[in-house]
Structure formats: C-alpha cells, structure tokens
Amino acid sequence: MKIFVLVVDNMFDTGLTAILDTLAMGNEFIADRGDSEPFEVTIVGVRSFVQTHLGLGVSAALATSLPHPDVVVVPALADKTPELLNAALQRPDIIEAQSVIQQWYQSGTLVTAACTGTYLLAAAGLLDGVRATTTWWLAPDFRKRFPEVILDDSQMLVVQDQRVTAGAALAHVDLALWIVRQYSQEVAQLVSRHLLIDGRPSQAVYAIANHLAHNDSLIERFQHWVRQNLTSFTMTDAANAMAVSERTLQRRCRDVLGRTPIAFVQDLRIEQAIYRLQTTDTSVEAIAEAVGYLDGVTLRTLLRKKTGCSVSELRRINK
Template identity: 50%
Template sequence: MRLMVLALDGVFDTGLTVFLDMFSTANELAAAQGIATPPFEIALVGVRPQIRTALGLTASVELADAVRKPDWVVVPALNTKQPERLVEALGRPDVLDAMAQLRRWQAGGIGVAAACIGTFLLAEAGLLAGLEATTTWSHAPLFRQRYPDVRLDDGRMIVPAGRIVTAGAAMGHLDLALWLMRQASPEMAAVVARFMLVDRRPSQAQYVIPNHLAHADPLVERFERWARANLAAGFSLQEAAKALAVGPRTLQRRTEAVIGKSPLAFFQDMRVERAQHLISIGQDLEAVTTEVGYADSATLRTLLRRRLGRGVRELRAEMQL
C-alpha cells in the first residue's frame, strides 16, 4: 500500500507522528518476519517545501504534485483547539491550496482519509457532501453548523464512506492508521496493535465532556446548567422548556442542531458522567443511583455498561491504578 501524509503548517505533532510511527513499525515487523518488500510505502508531502508543526519543529516535505500516485492520502489534524482559530485556519492560502489538491486526488480515484480536525479540510473542500462522516467530538457543533449537508455521526471513531474515511478526536489518528493498515493486511494490523498496545475503540462517545459541547450555544448552555441541577428529579422536556422560557420544540430543535442529540439523550449523558465520577471516588451505588435520578441500581448498571463498556467494578478499579 502506498500512502501520502499531507502535512501543513501548525499540524498536530502527535497526529502526524502517529501515522509515520505506525507504518514504520509495520514495515519493521514485516522485515523481522522475513518479508523482503516493505508492505507500506509512506511519503510526507505538503503544498510548500517546508512545514512548521504546532510545537515549532520544522520538516522538509515533498511537494504533493511531484509524488508518485498513492493508494491513499491522509490528512492529520491542525492543532487548533478553539473554533475561531480553526475557522481562520481554513482560510489560509496553504490550506486552500491543500483543499484544491485533495479535490484533484479524489477526482483521480485516490482514497482520502482524515482524522480529528483534519476532517474539516475534507468537508470544506466539498468531499463529504451527502456522505456519512465523523470528526472530533469537541468540534462537532461547529461541524454541524458549517457543513449541514454532511451526515455527521460524531459518536463513531471511524466512518468509511467508499474511498473516503474519517476518524474521531486526537487519538483517532491511531484508529485511522490501523483501519488503513487492515485494508492491506488485517494480520499485520493486529500485530502492530498488539505490539504498540493499541486497544480497539469503536466509539468516542464515552469520552465526550457534555458541558464542553454545551458552551457552543447559549440556550444549550442554559439547558446544561438546568439539567445538572435537576439530575435527581428526572427529565421532563416540558419542565426544562418552561424553566428556560422557551417552547419544547425550540429546545428540541436547538439541542439537535448544536450537539446532534435530543434533550433527553443529552440529559442521559450528564447522568452517566455524574454517576461515573461518583462511583470512581467510592460512593455507595445506591446513593449514586438516587443522585442521578434512577429508581433502582440495576437500571444504572445497565446504562453504564451500555454507554461506557465498563461496569461498576471496573470503574472503581480504574481509579486505584
């Protein structure tokens, strides 16, 4: 498999090096198994001859249009954690040139992959219109607002859509590298994952911080504060809307538009987050159950297992490590 990693100024250092390290490790392990030809050919390319990473490191890169046609081009994230900085970055001349190059590659049949904020470049270039995609959960509200024609599923870690594949937040770069590796050799991908201690993470939903998402919109932020104050009482859309002085439909539409969830689903997220915290610090399960508004602990156990993939015992054990 031939891969190009498209690096731009301000690239997220970890995301960039994850790809290089994962495929370098695969080639080393292949050689150790007696495979003479490296299974992966990887090139670091850009639209300028040199890049400067977010941490200030400089690297020379090959010009994108001078490299032999790859099977896939990969776009790692820019290190822009604030929405306003991300929007500014999307208008940079080098980023605009990169998006034009991505359109040419995609039109030529080359697979296009991106992780975390790198997915914004694909969407901005128009490559994701009408397709399913994922992105970093922390910028999902901005993504929904900016690209309403993309079917965003920010709960998933990897979303393939034909010859385009997107991955979730920061360490989603690892998951994307393994996904690409599996297309050439599932066996090698499994070996590399074990060698580098990479777990399978089909969902990024368990890592979401609800109040971070809520800050993307004033009404949703007010709803988040109301919900936290009323976890024990349980959820009522009518009561929430009344407390916020809006209609139930307005609240429903706003939460779905901003965070992609109904008010009830967002309320459930906050219940899980609060229960996870209380259990991890050793609180009695029955007391936790009451505090987050459930009638019996069995229901809470089921919810935690379904949402987090871990039960009460595992949550408590994790905090003792």
C-alpha cells in the same frame, strides 16, 4: 500500498508522528516475518517545507508533482477552537490542499483524516451526505459549519465508502491501525500491543458535555439546569425554567448539539455515571439511581450501547 501523509503549517505534532510511527512499526513487524514492507509512506504538501505547531521543520514532496496515492492521511491542525479553525480554513495553503485532496479522491484515492484534519475533508465537500466523526469537543461547531455531513461524534472511527474519519487527538493511532489492519489483522494487533493501545470504539467515554465548543447562551443555561435536575428531568420543567416553549428548546438543542433534549440529558447521565464508576466503588444500582435511571440493568445496557464498554471495562479506564 502507496500512502501520502499530507502536511501543512501548524500541524498537531503528535498527530503527525503518531501516524508515521504506527505505519513504520507495522512495516517493521512485517519485514521481520520476511515479507516486503507493504506501506510506502511519503510526506507530501503543497509547500516543500512546513513547520509544525511546536516549530519542528518538515520537508515535503510537492503533492502536485506526484501521481495519486492509494491512501492519503490528513493529520490534525493544531487549532483547537472554532475561531482559529475558521481562520485556518481560509489560508491559501489549506485551500490548495483541499483542491489536491479532491483530485485524488476523484481518481480513486481513499481519503482519511483524524481530529481537526476532518475539517479539511468536510470543507472540500468530501463528507457531504455521509457519516463521519470528528474531535468530540468541536462537534457543535462542525455540525453547524458542515450541515450536510452526517456527524456521529460519539464514534472513534467511521469508515464510509472511500472516506475514513477519526476522532480526537490520539485517534490518529486508531486511524493508522485501521490502515495496518487492511493489510493484516495479526500485524495490527501486534502493533496495538506494542503501543499499549486498547480497542476504543467510542469517544463517549472521554467526552465532557460542558466542554463542547458552542456559543449559545440558552444551551449553556439548559446544560447547567439539567445537571442540577438529572433525577427529576421533564421537558415541561426544563422549558419553563428556560422561559421558552418546549418546541423552541427542542429546535435549539438540535441546531446546536445535534441532539434532542432527551438525548442530551442521557449524555449527561452517562457522563456522570462514567465519572462515578471511575472515581468511586459505588454499586451500579446506586449510581443508576443517582443519575436518574430506575435500575442498574438499564444503566448497564445504555453504557454498553453508548461506549461499547462493559461496566468492568469502564472501571479499569484511568486506573
């Protein structure tokens, strides 16, 4: 399998090395079994030399001089805010990289990206009309910038036809493990165990709602009010408190957050429930009541649906 890792200036160092190290470890385990290494990994770029965010120099084969790969991986840019990403997407090298990725995609290459690397795929139009994920705190910006993408930012990894996208930061490892898994489930499991990476199907366990990158004063006020009224929330009360109509509040939540107000309230309840599970020994029933649910059964069901984890699994995270 011919894999190109596409690099540009100011890449997120950990993202780049996580991809390379995970694939290299997969090759090593396969070679230990006496098989030939399946992953032919090449660092490529539209420039022959780039610098990572922390100043490491990386030599790259010129992408335009090479035949198309089986897989291209786009690691994250180090830019972490909408403003910085907006500037990055206008850089000549980024625009050239998008053009190269488009050509590879059209020739049958599987295109993949993690974290802010997903912005490059979306800006190239390769995610239009399909499901994708991105780094959770940039979901509102991503949704506004690329409205044609069906964003499912709760997911750690989304596989959609000829495209694979992964979530924030260390989801680079999840993406690389997915590539290894296409060759061998057994080897992927071995790599996962050596890297101490557990199955992480959802970003929802890690997301913090008030860290979502958006610039909307109504949503900021709504978010603050909801946190104070989790157990007694009603749409009528919320709209009155915001001094807007329920329709306006519904529309603004969808435009900015990609969710209905009710769904956002549920996100905040789940976030608060996870926090209490991980920081206290309070019973599930008591936590359910504290965040606005009728009983522990309802909370357990919603936690499983939202995060893919049981209560006991959630309690173990961060301990």
